[in-house]
Amino acid sequence: MLHLDRTPSTAGNKLKPDKFHNHRLRSKLTVWSFLFLTVFLVFFLISPSPSATFRGQSSPAFGGPQWEKQIVKSTRPRSTSGLTVLVTGAAGFVGSHVSLALKKRGDGVLGLDNFNNYYETSLKKARKGLLEQAGVFVIDADINDKSLLDKIFNVVAFTHVIHLAAQAGVRYAMQNPNSYVDSNIAGFVNLLETCKSSDPQPAIVWASSSSVYGVNKKVPFSEKDRTDQPASLYAATKKAGEAIAHAYNHIYGLSITGLRFFTVYGPWGRPDMAYFFFTRDIIRGKRITVYEAPDGASVARDFTYIDDIVKGCLAALDTAKKSTGSGGKKKGPAEFRIFNLGNTTPVPVSRLVSLLEKILKVKAETKVLPLPRNGDVQFTHANISLAQRELGYMPTTDLETGLKKFVRWYLSYYNSASASPSRKKNF
Ligand SMILES: O=C(O)[C@H]1O[C@H](OP(=O)(O)OP(=O)(O)OC[C@H]2O[C@@H](n3ccc(=O)[nH]c3=O)[C@H](O)[C@@H]2O)[C@H](O)[C@@H](O)[C@@H]1O
Numbered sequence: 001m002l003h004l005d006r007t008p009s010t011a012g013n014k015l016k017p018d019k020f021h022n023h024r025l026r027s028k029l030t031v032w033s034f035l036f037l038t039v040f041l042v043f044f045l046i047s048p049s050p051s052a053t054f055r056g057q058s059s060p061a062f063g064g065p066q067w068e069k070q071i072v073k074s075t076r077p078r079s080t081s082g083l084t085v086l087v088t089g090a091a092g093f094v095g096s097h098v099s100l101a102l103k104k105r106g107d108g109v110l111g112l113d114n115f116n117n118y119y120e121t122s123l124k125k126a127r128k129g130l131l132e133q134a135g136v137f138v139i140d141a142d143i144n145d146k147s148l149l150d151k152i153f154n155v156v157a158f159t160h161v162i163h164l165a166a167q168a169g170v171r172y173a174m175q176n177p178n179s180y181v182d183s184n185i186a187g188f189v190n191l192l193e194t195c196k197s198s199d200p201q202p203a204i205v206w207a208s209s210s211s212v213y214g215v216n217k218k219v220p221f222s223e224k225d226r227t228d229q230p231a232s233l234y235a236a237t238k239k240a241g242e243a244i245a246h247a248y249n250h251i252y253g254l255s256i257t258g259l260r261f262f263t264v265y266g267p268w269g270r271p272d273m274a275y276f277f278f279t280r281d282i283i284r285g286k287r288i289t290v291y292e293a294p295d296g297a298s299v300a301r302d303f304t305y306i307d308d309i310v311k312g313c314l315a316a317l318d319t320a321k322k323s324t325g326s327g328g329k330k331k332g333p334a335e336f337r338i339f340n341l342g343n344t345t346p347v348p349v350s351r352l353v354s355l356l357e358k359i360l361k362v363k364a365e366t367k368v369l370p371l372p373r374n375g376d377v378q379f380t381h382a383n384i385s386l387a388q389r390e391l392g393y394m395p396t397t398d399l400e401t402g403l404k405k406f407v408r409w410y411l412s413y414y415n416s417a418s419a420s421p422s423r424k425k426n427f
Pocket residue numbers: 168169170208209210211260261262263264272273274275289290291299300301349376377378380
């Protein structure tokens with residue numbers, strides 16, 4: 001309040017110069033504030049937002065001679081007839097198995113994975129550990145990072161790309177729809193953009209899904225059946241992927257093979273899948289929810305064991321014809337294929353539960369609920385005659401045998417995980 005006391009009580013001539021001075025000061029301040037705001041706005045507009053960083057900016061950590069050396073070493077095939085393959089989603093379930101199988105038979109392999117936290121990242125890191133032991137270098141990056149992809153393709157002339165990076169899971173799409181669009185559509189387009197511009201263009205094999213058959217009633221599902229009735233956003237993005245793949249094949253001469261996987265399970269699997277969390281919950285004595293169809297009919301899946309899927313993936317790579325274009329220009333028609341990779345023996349979910357009870361020797365606490373409208377379909381069943389004919393694909397593992405292998409892995413992985421930090425068991 002003291003300053004108020006010092007204010008002249010009467011206005012007079014003495015006030016005039018002050019008034020003038022104050023006015024100039026105010027204009028100066030206005031100009032400077034305006035300049036400051038402009039600079040701030042310009043800076044704000046040109047600096048990348050967090051989502052832009054996710055969608056396309058390259059991390060400065062990538063690059064340099066040491067990094068390139070690791071890539072070259074990892075992608076060098078053992079013999080001149082070997083493939084040079086980029087595996088996206090390499091720290092994922094199918095990706096890690098496929099990467100190891102390729103490396104084991106002598107192909108050159110580079111892995112790419114964004115290690116997102118859709119499920120426990122420690123499991124993804126453990127898979128990466130196995131790949132590193134086998135000599136596969138895995139880059140921690142997103143398929144939406146265009147400049148990173150371009151950098152990798154500048155270092156290596158890939159003969160093949162197997163694209164397994166995706167946002168998986170049918171039910172999670174209701175919680176996080178954008179994640180499906182980012183990975184399964186935007187990310188796929190980004191990868192195809194790099195592939196189409198590269199010289200030579202690689203042949204591409206990628207993971208579609210049995211879910212594209214949606215609410216179809218005719219079984220077994222054949223590649224010729226309609227796929228325009230998806231029951232989940234996940235299925236819709238996989239169907240969109242198939243359409244996008246066709247466009248890139250048509251315009252740029254990319255050789256593309258889509259594989260419709262049917263509920264793949266096995267060791268090093270995905271914790272978001274029913275067989276995996278049923279096992280965990282049964283062991284812990286936690287109640288599991290088993291869905292049944294509204295009319296009391298069973299809900300069934302054509303569960304397919306991981307080793308069978310890996311054989312299908314390798315056969316798809318080996319039989320893929322070369323892309324015909326180069327540097328973004330088509331030079332002739334290129335191969336476009338789609339195959340079902342299933343087991344051909346649908347099993348009710350109730351049977352999955354009783355098999356787990358038998359293997360674990362624990363009675364499951366179950367709650368039966370009608371199949372909710374959350375993206376799940378009532379049944380899947382693959383007709384695999386096309387894959388049989390063209391790829392020599394023949395699944396050999398029934399659900400009980402596969403689940404035994406899964407449970408053995410599960411117990412050893414999680415027991416040793418709690419006992420020691422190193423979980424370097426072999427596949
Ligand atoms: O075939 C495919 O393409 C898809 O297979 C699986 O999807 P899904 O077959 O639904 O596998 P789970 O989520 O493991 O469900 C298996 C079965 O268990 C049932 N379920 C699931 C969860 C639950 O709490 N209770 C239950 O009975 C489901 O209705 C379904 O019939 C994968 O999660 C998808 O990523 C993949 O694309």
